[in-house]
Amino acid sequence: MLTDYHVHLRTDDLDATAAAAFTAANAERYREAAERAGIAELGVSEHIYRFRESLAIWDHPYWREQAIDDLDAYCAFVREQTDLRLGLEVDFVPGREDRTQNLLERCELDYVVGSVHFVGELAVDHDRYDIWERARSPEEVWRRYFEMLAQAARSGLFDIVAHPDLVKVWGAARPLPEGDLRRYYEPALEAIADSDVAVEVSTAGLRKPVAEIYPAEAFLEGALAAGAPVALSSDAHQPEQVGFGYDRALELLDRLGVGELATFARRERRLEAIG
Ligand SMILES: [Zn+2]
Numbered sequence: 001m002l003t004d005y006h007v008h009l010r011t012d013d014l015d016a017t018a019a020a021a022f023t024a025a026n027a028e029r030y031r032e033a034a035e036r037a038g039i040a041e042l043g044v045s046e047h048i049y050r051f052r053e054s055l056a057i058w059d060h061p062y063w064r065e066q067a068i069d070d071l072d073a074y075c076a077f078v079r080e081q082t083d084l085r086l087g088l089e090v091d092f093v094p095g096r097e098d099r100t101q102n103l104l105e106r107c108e109l110d111y112v113v114g115s116v117h118f119v120g121e122l123a124v125d126h127d128r129y130d131i132w133e134r135a136r137s138p139e140e141v142w143r144r145y146f147e148m149l150a151q152a153a154r155s156g157l158f159d160i161v162a163h164p165d166l167v168k169v170w171g172a173a174r175p176l177p178e179g180d181l182r183r184y185y186e187p188a189l190e191a192i193a194d195s196d197v198a199v200e201v202s203t204a205g206l207r208k209p210v211a212e213i214y215p216a217e218a219f220l221e222g223a224l225a226a227g228a229p230v231a232l233s234s235d236a237h238q239p240e241q242v243g244f245g246y247d248r249a250l251e252l253l254d255r256l257g258v259g260e261l262a263t264f265a266r267r268e269r270r271l272e273a274i275g
């Protein structure tokens with residue numbers, strides 16, 4: 001059985017409204033796309049920072065600009081008007097674990113996707129808050145990114161760690177540390193080994209300048225050796241992206257001997273054969 005859990009009904013476009021995104025008809029467009037791609041388990045995971053309630057976690061200018069939706073209305077919509085799994089994509093904000101936990105308890109979620117986009121006040125993947133312009137070196141960005149991912153994995157807040165090496169998103173458009181990148185993965189892989197968290201294999205990177213699946217094969221091998229289950233997702237922001245590039249992801253999983261995917265209901269995890 002195939003899954004796509006990291007899916008957004010709402011685009012990142014500020015003109016897009018919740019009223020337009022959170023409708024049964026829009027959910028049905030995603031469901032139909034999933035059916036065409038042979039994906040039985042479909043869930044949505046809107047960004048936490050799209051919801052007003054998230055400003056209780058972090059008062060960042062980007063969040064302030066984005067936080068216009070109502071979290072309870074989103075949860076009620078997904079439960080009452082769709083047959084989709086209910087998730088959230090939640091940024092790990094160090095020091096705000098309790099506040100994050102409080103917010104996650106408002107809804108009975110099926111799963112929580114944990115992400116690192118921001119390292120400090122700046123983002124690895126957002127050109128308006130670009131960390132790369134101000135960082136001392138690419139080494140520093142990579143080191144701090146994976147240390148935060150390790151903290152996220154250990155926090156116990158999340159069921160899945162999303163796009164684990166998002167730091168590579170820009171590909172050749174940003175500087176890259178020299179040599180073997182595995183040295184940066186180590187703290188995150190240790191944390192994954194110590195935690196009961198699934199690792200996302202995301203085809204979103206194929207649509208980005210880097211044009212690679214997240215995570216790199218060496219990272220995924222390390223996570224599998226640590227015993228982590230795999231959650232497969234596309235990070236679709238429109239129906240056409242549901243299941244995007246899954247042929248490449250399935251080839252990778254098959255080659256690494258992964259025969260099962262993590263599935264979630266009410267934050268309970270089960271493994272299902274890919275088939
Ligand atoms: Zn993300």
Ligand SMILES: [Zn+2]
Nearest residue numbers: 006008089235
């Ligand atoms: Zn996402």
